[in-house]
Amino acid sequence: MTEQLAAVEAALGAWVAPVGSTPPSLAEPMRYAVLDGGKRLRPLLVLAASQAVSGEPEAAMRAACAVELIHAYSLVHDDMPCMDNDVLRRGKPTVHVRYGQASAMLAGDALQALAFELLTPEGGLVPMAMQASLCRMLARAAGGQGMAGGQAIDLASVGLAISSEQLHEMHKLKTGALLLASVMMGAACGSPSAQAQAALSDYGAAMGLAFQVVDDILDVTADSQTLGKTAGKDAAQDKPTFVSLMGLQASRNYAQELLSQAQASLRHSQLPDTRALWALADKLVHRAF
Amino acid sequence: MTEQLAAVEAALGAWVAPVGSTPPSLAEPMRYAVLDGGKRLRPLLVLAASQAVSGEPEAAMRAACAVELIHAYSLVHDDMPCMDNDVLRRGKPTVHVRYGQASAMLAGDALQALAFELLTPEGGLVPMAMQASLCRMLARAAGGQGMAGGQAIDLASVGLAISSEQLHEMHKLKTGALLLASVMMGAACGSPSAQAQAALSDYGAAMGLAFQVVDDILDVTADSQTLGKTAGKDAAQDKPTFVSLMGLQASRNYAQELLSQAQASLRHSQLPDTRALWALADKLVHRAF
Numbered sequence: 001m002t003e004q005l006a007a008v009e010a011a012l013g014a015w016v017a018p019v020g021s022t023p024p025s026l027a028e029p030m031r032y033a034v035l036d037g038g039k040r041l042r043p044l045l046v047l048a049a050s051q052a053v054s055g056e057p058e059a060a061m062r063a064a065c066a067v068e069l070i071h072a073y074s075l076v077h078d079d080m081p082c083m084d085n086d087v088l089r090r091g092k093p094t095v096h097v098r099y100g101q102a103s104a105m106l107a108g109d110a111l112q113a114l115a116f117e118l119l120t121p122e123g124g125l126v127p128m129a130m131q132a133s134l135c136r137m138l139a140r141a142a143g144g145q146g147m148a149g150g151q152a153i154d155l156a157s158v159g160l161a162i163s164s165e166q167l168h169e170m171h172k173l174k175t176g177a178l179l180l181a182s183v184m185m186g187a188a189c190g191s192p193s194a195q196a197q198a199a200l201s202d203y204g205a206a207m208g209l210a211f212q213v214v215d216d217i218l219d220v221t222a223d224s225q226t227l228g229k230t231a232g233k234d235a236a237q238d239k240p241t242f243v244s245l246m247g248l249q250a251s252r253n254y255a256q257e258l259l260s261q262a263q264a265s266l267r268h269s270q271l272p273d274t275r276a277l278w279a280l281a282d283k284l285v286h287r288a289f
Numbered sequence: 290m291t292e293q294l295a296a297v298e299a300a301l302g303a304w305v306a307p308v309g310s311t312p313p314s315l316a317e318p319m320r321y322a323v324l325d326g327g328k329r330l331r332p333l334l335v336l337a338a339s340q341a342v343s344g345e346p347e348a349a350m351r352a353a354c355a356v357e358l359i360h361a362y363s364l365v366h367d368d369m370p371c372m373d374n375d376v377l378r379r380g381k382p383t384v385h386v387r388y389g390q391a392s393a394m395l396a397g398d399a400l401q402a403l404a405f406e407l408l409t410p411e412g413g414l415v416p417m418a419m420q421a422s423l424c425r426m427l428a429r430a431a432g433g434q435g436m437a438g439g440q441a442i443d444l445a446s447v448g449l450a451i452s453s454e455q456l457h458e459m460h461k462l463k464t465g466a467l468l469l470a471s472v473m474m475g476a477a478c479g480s481p482s483a484q485a486q487a488a489l490s491d492y493g494a495a496m497g498l499a500f501q502v503v504d505d506i507l508d509v510t511a512d513s514q515t516l517g518k519t520a521g522k523d524a525a526q527d528k529p530t531f532v533s534l535m536g537l538q539a540s541r542n543y544a545q546e547l548l549s550q551a552q553a554s555l556r557h558s559q560l561p562d563t564r565a566l567w568a569l570a571d572k573l574v575h576r577a578f
Contacts (some may be wrong), residue, residue: 021464022433026441030433068421077398080371082390101371105394106441109366109401113432116405120425132419136409143402144311144319152315173312 001044001279008043009035011065015118028098029107030114034072037090037228039283042067042182045207048276049200052269059126066115067182070142073111076104078151091228092143111214112142123238128141133188141181150174154239161181168209175215176208182205183277192271194244199269203262203277208259211284216241217251218289227289257287290568297332298324301353304407311399316435318388318396319403323361326379326517330573331356331471334490334496337565338475339491341558348415350421352474353403355417359431360467365393367440374523379463380517401431421479430470443528451529457498463530464504465497472566481560488558491567493549499547500573505530506540507578516578548574 016034017027041065044082050060079086079094080101087097119134140146150173157170177278183204186256187197191198216234220243233242242251261279266274305323306316332353339349368375368383369390369490380516385393396437408415408423415423429435439462469553472493505523513520523530531540551570555563 017433023438023441023445025445026433026438069575076399077394077572079350082369082394102444103441105366105369105371106437106444108398108429109363110433110437110441112398112401112436113428113437116428117432120421120428122425128418128421132417133426135405135421135424136411138411139402139405142398143317143406144399147403148395148402149312149315151391152399155311155391155395156314177382219291266447 001276001283004047004248005040006277007061008040008047008064011061012068016069017110023104026106026110029095029103029189030110031077032092032098032212033076033095033107033111035105037092038068039069039287039289041211041280042071042073042178043202043279044280045179046186048280049183049204050189051186052200052274053187053192053196054272055186055189056130056238058288059130059134060186062118062121062126063189066118066138067178067185067243068135069111069115069118070138070147073115073136074142074147074151076108076111079106083155084237086207086230086233087240088224089229091225114138115138115142121189124237128187134185137181137185137188141177146177146181147175150177154267157240159232159238161241164245167240167242167245171209171212172205175212176205179208179211180204195281196271199265199271200277202265206258206262206265207281207284210255210281211262212260213242213255214253214259214287216243217248217255218287221250238280242259244258255258255285277279290565290572293333293336293565295328296350297336297357304354305334305358305403306399314392315395315399317433318365318384318392319399320394321356321381321387322384322396322400326381326403327357327361328576328578329357329529330500330569331360331467333569334471334493334566335475335478337569338360338472338493339478340475340486340565341489341560341563342476342479342481343413344475346420348419348423348478348521349475351410351415351427352427352478353471355407355427356467356471356474357421358400358404358407359427359436360403362397363431363436363440365397365400366573369393370446370463375519375522376514378518382513391527404431419477423474426470426474426477430466435462435470439466445549446529448527449529453534456529456531456534460501461494464501465494468497468500469493484569485560488554488560489566491554492558492570495547495551495554496570496573499544499551501530501537501569501572502540502544502547503576505532506544507576508532509537512576544574 017030044066076095120131153170188202219234306319337354364385371384409420442459476489508523
């Protein structure tokens with residue numbers, strides 16, 4: 001996993017607004033938003049899924065970075081004063097604190113476009129049909145029926161009493177869609193059987209949900225320094241969370257149950273090598289930040 | 290042209306966050322930002338170019354709407370307080386005035402994702418290789434080496450004395466890239482000869498520049514009601530424009546010269562039917578708003 005992580009960092013460093021490609025006043029906040037930080041969970045999921053289906057390495061690395069760019073842009077916009085108004089991210093000042101709001105907004109916008117650019121290289125590096133599939137999956141996961149839709153529900157639900165069902169639906173979109181897309185985009189770099197595809201989809205859905213449950217747990221149990229972002233934010237903003245809805249211990253049990261579900265899906269997939277996916281599931285649920 | 294315009298409006302109405310597809314709190318500002326307004330110049334350029342190369346109608350309409358969504362999202366974000374802080378657009382209150390800044394930012398983000406979703410339909414409606422090409426062209430035109438890059442230069446140049454060369458470069462990215470992409474995406478819906486492609490590229494580049502020159506002229510000669518947006522904004526914000534740099538009459542002559550160049554390119558294209566492209570060029574330069 002250390003090796004994969006280093007490869008992702010190197011690829012992001014090479015592909016995100018390299019010198020000469022982009023006006024410096026935009027390239028700087030773009031690189032600041034993406035490089036030198038982050039757990040790279042989504043890229044690792046892409047690569048692990050691709051490995052499980054013996055996917056095309058070039059396509060997988062591009063998909064891995066594209067997903068991370070969507071994630072990074074969403075954090076930049078989410079942190080802005082009109083949204084969460086946060087000043088700390090990955091242990092550093094947020095992009096708008098460092099570069100101003102206008103540059104932060106533009107950098108986020110440009111990162112989203114760059115994600116689709118990475119997926120569509122010229123020169124036969126990635127089969128055209130695969131490019132189109134990857135773009136489709138990423139666009140759906142990022143947009144109004146995915147991440148952005150979930151953020152809108154989140155925004156509209158602050159201070160409201162929402163049901164467990166509504167909370168699940170919100171997170172399925174807000175964080176789940178992109179995590180699921182990470183797994184399925186990795187799978188789309190190869191040609192898995194229908195059974196394997198369904199199993200990976202179940203795995204990705206369970207992981208998406210588990211991620212959010214653990215996030216909610218860490219928000220109340222970890223400190224800001226460990227998290228690299230402001231802790232206790234959800235309670236302070238009166239946001240509904242799994243912990244506020246079902247309590248801390250039940251949330252922990254639920255995360256463990258989702259991990260078991262994800263691992264059961266991998267067993268059902270009949271894929272020969274799901275070790276990396278297995279390890280990532282374990283890491284995701286047992287992470288400390 | 291009236292018929293094409295109606296078809297574009299109908300397609301946008303059907304494709305932009307239809308009821309049930311997207312959380313209502315996001316769907317509303319998305320539809321507000323896109324529907325019922327706008328000259329639809331970019332979609333008309335896509336359709337005209339596609340017509341000239343006998344392109345695939347389904348692909349062309351999707352490309353037309355995708356380009357318009359990128360344009361619309363850029364206006365939403367551009368109008369926000371941290372950027373141009375504008376309250377009037379297409380004769381209506383801007384999105385952030387109507388729905389708040391957070392919703393405006395999210396709606397813009399979701400519109401960008403939707404653009405790529407429109408380009409990548411399932412079920413064989415558009416050949417996969419064409420989907421990938423269209424995504425590539427749009428991503429490049431929208432991102433750091435295109436529109437967003439130009440906006441960043443614009444932002445960094447407020448109040449500075451910039452040269453004519455720098456002004457050209459800025460607009461080539463800020464508005465030119467997406468206008469050129471409109472023409473080239475239309476062309477990519479068919480299989481034009483290399484000569485036709487080069488001619489269409491020259492046409493698109495001239496149109497992109499002419500559009501901005503005319504925009505700068507209208508900013509000082511038209512009133513807000515006619516424009517549907519705040520007039521006199523560039524001078525008020527001390528932004529460099531073609532008019533401030535070369536004067537009003539020289540700017541008018543320059544727009545005319547660019548029109549001649551564009552029309553000459555169409556003659557060189559050897560394409561049988563460039564009437565729509567010809568008419569659009571004329572309309573663009575002689576528009577009153």
